[in-house]
Amino acid sequence: MSKEITSRQQDYSQWYNDLILKGGLADYSAVRGCMVIKPYGYALWENMRDQLDKMFKETGHQNAYFPLFIPKSFLSKEAAHVQGFAKECAVVTHYRLMNDPNGGGIIVDPDAKLEEELIIRPTSETIIWNTYKTWIQSYRDLPLLINQWANVVRWEMRTRLFLRTAEFLWQEGHTAHATAQEAIDETLLMLNIYAEFAEEWMAMPVIKGVKSINERFAGAEDTYCIEALMQDGKALQAGTSHFLGQNFAKAFDVKFSDKQNKLDYVWATSWGVSTRLIGALVMAHSDDEGLVLPPKLAPIQVVIIPIYKGDEQKNLIDEKVKVLMITFKALGIKVKYDDNDNNRPGWKFAEYEMKGVPIRIAIGARDIEKNVVEVARRDTKEKMTVSIDGLAEAMHVLLNDIQTNIYSRAKKYRDENISKADTWDEFKKVLDGPGGFISAHWDGTAETEDKIKELSKATIRCIPLSNTQEEGKCILTGNPSRERVLFARAY
């Protein structure tokens, strides 16, 4: 009983932290707001990254890499952009250290002050558009479809493991197009890729929508997003895709000649998802026993645990498992045989439950006699006896089944937690009760949105893309409204 997890009901935040720390995904570090991603957590990120990368490449994007440092003057070229990020920038002012002449150890050399300060990128639009200026002259250079996998820094006041860290890993796509329509199509294409990834790989249902002006990315014309619902009834933005119009092209003077030799500014998009997705994944499926990972992303899909008395039995099991492992791997199943004898089976059972491994197989001498194994699935905690013949195929099917099951479970929860509210009282009642998404009328003004946020801490998560038009009255002001939007308290 060395690793107790706080229950969700007792303290949801603590539960979340326990899962991350005790599940071996990450650790706190010596640096405020920055975490260490441990091998198991990083393996999960690699799986997510690899799949997304594949999807980006399938849609014609290429990877590139731009500098970590952004000259201060670049950031201020797009007015809205700098306003959005100025308050959370880490700034490099010097380039050298020296021994303190007063014996105080190492100090910053005052003579080594940079002429122009460098900002550690909070996002890379500016450095990238400064570069695109030199890459784009003609419509023949378009579209330019680039993605970058990188780390970025945002000096957040309050941080949380994976959900909001001062430094985080992400990908940022930055594309340039000849027409507005093409850029809008790209924005939506990437939004759909994010949604597909969230639903099919993370098994996490999301709502696609567009942000209100208040919630829009700094420098964008339109911000699209996917919004997911966590088990505590709070929403989480899982990915964003921005139509940037010609804002950055104008700020960085990026023009191209069209077929008629007419000069025009190019149209831009940017889109990103981050290690925050790991936080989303954790909160979407896990329970009080630990993580529950979707098979498609789990670093370990099947763990095999031997149960034996003495070397003779152990050897027998080893032989059997060796053959099984080959059949598992042939089907592309990520399997681990844990025959470490430091820990007994019971300990391992608990440990792999904590780590969210989708399937656990226990195999002992008496199983081999009967040509069976014990299979336990993490999502339902169900145990069953399965024949060794065709085991890999059966597990392959079961992994798919688990993937589908946790998706349906999450979707059922999500759907049950979308409520309609037509009055302020109803609205507050849901928020202070179960939470979740609230579909409500809003008069469309930023002032009202701010007021609602101030009064209820709920924000407009998005205006769903497939929204039905419907006459109604704003829940706060009673002013006329043409459609409902989704509110929630959010991470």
Place this chain on the structure above:
RNA sequence: CGGGGCGUAGCGUAGCCCGGUUAUCGCGCCACAUUUGGGAUGUGGAGGUCGCAAGUUCGAAUCUUGCCGCCCCGACCA
């Protein structure tokens, strides 16, 4: 930045109010043995700038002052 909590071995803790042997206990770690179908047991062992600094005192984990760090809640945000 405001509110709350915390800092003692890798982790979790007792001791602090009321200063006084060698700083408590559990987990983990190392060795050996017995074990292995839901977090094993025994025996032996290693491991400590009590967050940092100054002060009070014969004597400080304990009292005083200052500082630092972390976590949780809120404002900011992906």
